[in-house]
Amino acid sequence: MMKSILIVEDDITFGMMLKTWLGKKGFEVSSVSNIARARKYIENQETDLILSDLRLPDQDGIDLLKWMNGQDKKIPLIIMTGYADIQSAVQAMKLGARDYVAKPVNPEELLKKISEALLEEQTPATPTASKSSPKKVVAKEVTESHRTYLEGESEAAKQLYNYVGLVAPTNMSVLINGSSGTGKEYVAHRIHQLSKRNDKPFIAVDCGSIPKELAASEFFGHVKGSFTGALNDKVGAFVAANGGTIFLDEIGNLSYEVQIQLLRALQERKIRPVGSTQEITVDIRLVSATNENLEQAIEKGTFREDLYHRINEFTLRMPDLKDRNEDILLFANFFLDQANKELDKHLIGFDSKASRLLMDYHWPGNLRQMKNIVKRATLLAQGSFITPTELGTELLETTVTNITSMALRNEESEKEHILEALRQTGNNKSKAAQLLNIDRKTLYNKLKLYNL
Numbered sequence: 406m407m408k409s410i411l412i413v414e415d416d417i418t419f420g421m422m423l424k425t426w427l428g429k430k431g432f433e434v435s436s437v438s439n440i441a442r443a444r445k446y447i448e449n450q451e452t453d454l455i456l457s458d459l460r461l462p463d464q465d466g467i468d469l470l471k472w473m474n475g476q477d478k479k480i481p482l483i484i485m486t487g488y489a490d491i492q493s494a495v496q497a498m499k500l501g502a503r504d505y506v507a508k509p510v511n512p513e514e515l516l517k518k519i520s521e522a523l524l525e526e527q528t529p530a531t532p533t534a535s536k537s538s539p540k541k542v543v544a545k546e547v548t549e550s551h552r553t554y555l556e557g558e559s560e561a562a563k564q565l566y567n568y569v570g571l572v573a574p575t576n577m578s579v580l581i582n583g584s585s586g587t588g589k590e591y592v593a594h595r596i597h598q599l600s601k602r603n604d605k606p607f608i609a610v611d612c613g614s615i616p617k618e619l620a621a622s623e624f625f626g627h628v629k630g631s632f633t634g635a636l637n638d639k640v641g642a643f644v645a646a647n648g649g650t651i652f653l654d655e656i657g658n659l660s661y662e663v664q665i666q667l668l669r670a671l672q673e674r675k676i677r678p679v680g681s682t683q684e685i686t687v688d689i690r691l692v693s694a695t696n697e698n699l700e701q702a703i704e705k706g707t708f709r710e711d712l713y714h715r716i717n718e719f720t721l722r723m724p725d726l727k728d729r730n731e732d733i734l735l736f737a738n739f740f741l742d743q744a745n746k747e748l749d750k751h752l753i754g755f756d757s758k759a760s761r762l763l764m765d766y767h768w769p770g771n772l773r774q775m776k777n778i779v780k781r782a783t784l785l786a787q788g789s790f791i792t793p794t795e796l797g798t799e800l801l802e803t804t805v806t807n808i809t810s811m812a813l814r815n816e817e818s819e820k821e822h823i824l825e826a827l828r829q830t831g832n833n834k835s836k837a838a839q840l841l842n843i844d845r846k847t848l849y850n851k852l853k854l855y856n857l
């Protein structure tokens with residue numbers, strides 16, 4: 406049956422956009438622009454889920470929740486809020502809001518949270534932790550079938566997956582280190598897939614987005630009534646992951662206090678839900694990730710050294726995309742296939758200029774950025790091939806006007822870049838050197854080397 410969603414949003418344009426988009430995703434959607442109308446609607450119509458802005462002209466989303474609690478209306482509600490209002494979102498969660506998303510809303514994230522919330526309605530969480538599905542704030546269980554995998558053929562990739570294959574079947578704690586978007590979560594999941602625990606849950610917790618005061622409850626769960634507004638028992642990520650793997654993303658972001666609790670849980674393999682007197686024994690494999698230098702954090706006193714050794718029995722270092730030359734076009738085509746499917750397009754590939762741009766770009770946002778750029782290009786492309794136009798200005802700017810940031814990789818492309826820099830500067834060698842981010846003397850040497 407079609408699920409019905411009520412949007413409570415006073416920004417009419419945004420509300421409309423959301424409504425159309427969710428309609429296309431197969432939901433029956435209505436929208437209202439204030440709390441009074443929302444109440445009226447909920448009283449009269451079957452509603453499976455509510456998406457509410459925090460601040461509305463008459464009252465706010467929190468008032469709506471309080472009213473719903475009073476009426477004993479148990480409809481999952483997701484709060485949409487700006488980052489400035491995260492505190493209120495936390496308050497809303499304590500009052501029983503299912504989840505929150507930050508504005509500007511990332512559609513995929515929202516969709517995921519909606520599906521999770523609706524799924525949980527069908528299988529409501531029970532107080533006995535063992536087999537229930539946890540109420541998730543930021544923890545998410547990932548279904549195997551959603552992931553398609555590409556390892557790559559570069560030296561860096563081969564080495565990485567060689568290590569992954571070695572460490573996966575063990576019970577060692579793995580710390581994955583790498584820049585944002587390099588695929589840390591993917592590798593964490595791969596480790597789980599290749600382990601003996603692969604028939605048990607994989608639970609990912611984004612430590613970067615848990616409000617400090619909810620962290621303990623997120624990890625260890627809580628019992629009803631343990632703090633104001635803890636309306637139900639909540640299963641923590643550690644119990645949800647029992648027998649399987651827990652993935653702690655952005656582990657460097659945990660407060661010192663939570664680090665101590667985490668260390669204790671890892672040492673004793675036991676946890677105690679907030680407000681409970683009973684300890685629960687857990688069997689978990691820990692994989693964590695960070696894009697920070699934790700050794701520096703230890704020196705600064707913001708990360709505990711004992712915890713660091715606990716989580717880091719084995720380190721995996723994710724290569725940056727720009728250092729995976731041989732993989733760039735493989736991934737671009739892989740993401741193109743994905744985008745073709747998602748957008749119902751039938752593009753064949755990238756034309757030669759577009760391929761060149763992909764190869765030359767420095768990819769600061771790594772695989773995630775590439776996936777986004779390729780998807781956008783797939784949407785925009787008119788013909789059968791993606792051309793430089795659809796790849797967008799980010800890529801064009803670096804190659805045409807800002808040669809500086811371009812790695813001078815091999816002789817062929819280096820020669821091309823030098824000629825291009827000279828052309829752009831009207832053969833002014835000092836300026837060309839500046840553009841290439843090398844000193845004038847080096848440029849002269851290179852001109853000689855290449856007979857230019």
Ligand SMILES: Nc1ncnc2c1ncn2[C@@H]1O[C@H](COP(=O)(O)OP(=O)(O)OP(=O)(O)O)[C@@H](O)[C@H]1O
Nearest residue numbers: 553554555556584585586587588589590591772773
């Ligand atoms: N091996 C892979 N095969 C296919 N897609 C991948 C692979 N690795 C990463 N991706 C894609 O790239 C995106 C970024 O990956 P992921 O979220 O794992 O990165 P991350 O390093 O954990 O990022 P962050 O540090 O920002 O959390 C994902 O959306 C995923 O679709």
